[in-house]
Amino acid sequence: MKKILITGANTGLGKECARQLALRDGIEKIYLACRNNEKAEASKAELEKSTGKAIFEIILMDVSNLESVRRAVQALSEPVDALVMNAGGLGGTEFLQHTQDGVTQITASNLLGHVLLTDELLDQSKLTGTALYAGSEGARGAPKIGIPKPTLSSGSVEEFTSICDGSSFGPISDPMSPYCMVKLMGALWMASMARKHPDMRFVTVSPGHTGGTQVAEDMPAIKKFFFKNVGFTILPLFGLAHGLQDGCRRYVDVLTGDQYKSGVFYGSEAKVLTGPLVDQSAIFDAFNNEAFQDNADTAIHGFIH
Numbered sequence: 321m322k323k324i325l326i327t328g329a330n331t332g333l334g335k336e337c338a339r340q341l342a343l344r345d346g347i348e349k350i351y352l353a354c355r356n357n358e359k360a361e362a363s364k365a366e367l368e369k370s371t372g373k374a375i376f377e378i379i380l381m382d383v384s385n386l387e388s389v390r391r392a393v394q395a396l397s398e399p400v401d402a403l404v405m406n407a408g409g410l411g412g413t414e415f416l417q418h419t420q421d422g423v424t425q426i427t428a429s430n431l432l433g434h435v436l437l438t439d440e441l442l443d444q445s446k447l448t449g450t451a452l453y454a455g456s457e458g459a460r461g462a463p464k465i466g467i468p469k470p471t472l473s474s475g476s477v478e479e480f481t482s483i484c485d486g487s488s489f490g491p492i493s494d495p496m497s498p499y500c501m502v503k504l505m506g507a508l509w510m511a512s513m514a515r516k517h518p519d520m521r522f523v524t525v526s527p528g529h530t531g532g533t534q535v536a537e538d539m540p541a542i543k544k545f546f547f548k549n550v551g552f553t554i555l556p557l558f559g560l561a562h563g564l565q566d567g568c569r570r571y572v573d574v575l576t577g578d579q580y581k582s583g584v585f586y587g588s589e590a591k592v593l594t595g596p597l598v599d600q601s602a603i604f605d606a607f608n609n610e611a612f613q614d615n616a617d618t619a620i621h622g623f624i625h
């Protein structure tokens with residue numbers, strides 16, 4: 321692995337991933353795919369300083385905008401060995417608002433753009449090795465921090481379509497439920513891709529509940545207060561949160577470790593959100609359901625024109 325493209329690389333886990341990878345031997349180029357040029361330039365300058373390496377290149381890409389994704393792939397002048405689909409989060413304050421492609425913001429930034437990005441890279445022979453998708457234990461539920469196990473009623477294309485366009489959610493102010501459903505779909509889509517492309521590696525991995533990122537910024541006020549001021553002090557004592565370097569090390573372990581198998585979603589053991597990586601289908605068997613995987617793949621592709 322010499323060349324890597326990371327989405328959402330200007331802060332949080334994406335930027336830390338760029339830093340940790342740059343410090344490894346043999347890494348020649350890291351593409352920082354970001355939507356904001358100013359933030360990307362600041363991140364590039366900081367990374368160059370902290371690693372002493374001049375191997376970073378900015379690619380402007382808003383993953384919630386399909387045209388932007390197409391332009392960025394077109395502009396990429398060489399294949400990459402690994403793709404880290406890290407951009408995303410809670411979708412901003414208008415997380416259920418539709419984009420011009422008919423999906424919610426939270427779907428667009430976590431999933432739709434990454435689906436097109438992967439398709440375009442493969443079509444143009446610009447991805448040769450591993451595709452890593454940033455999953456979340458929320459996709460199998462994390463009751464200890466108040467996230468129930470998501471329920472799929474039929475796992476049909478129609479159900480997944482209603483998750484993408486937001487019609488399966490009522491008027492809600494907390495993005496957590498659509499976030500978990502979209503991350504669940506992401507893991508299913510990746511497993512479907514793994515079966516379609518047995519010569520490549522498609523691995524979903526959750527960084528675990530990770531502090532030191534901007535993700536809480538989009539939470540409703542009370543939750544945000546809890547997470548920023550209380551959560552990351554107390555939760556680590558119970559294995560329910562860890563720091564940025566630990567969260568990001570999971571990405572790097574998956575990228576560099578052959579033991580992490582294509583099509584599998586790796587995350588924390590059942591009762592924690594940190595620690596060793598385990599196959600999440602042992603906790604929620606929906607991840608192994610091939611019909612669900614293919615239906616999620618069909619539903620999300622229904623929004624790409």
Ligand SMILES: NC(=O)c1ccc[n+]([C@@H]2O[C@H](COP(=O)([O-])OP(=O)(O)OC[C@H]3O[C@@H](n4cnc5c(N)ncnc54)[C@H](OP(=O)(O)O)[C@@H]3O)[C@@H](O)[C@H]2O)c1
Pocket residue numbers: 327328329330331332333334353354355356359381382383384385405406407408409410428429430454455456457526527528529530531533534535536
């Ligand atoms: N932190 C956790 O506990 C945790 C747990 C499980 C999974 N994850 C996942 O890990 C990933 C990284 O999260 P984080 O905690 O590092 O959050 P973060 O600090 O908020 O970073 C998110 C990154 O994604 C970028 N991004 C968001 N929407 C984008 C778009 N439409 N186009 C391009 N870039 C976009 C952001 O760019 P801007 O700066 O321009 O907004 C930022 O660089 C996310 O997919 C998240 O769901 C995080």
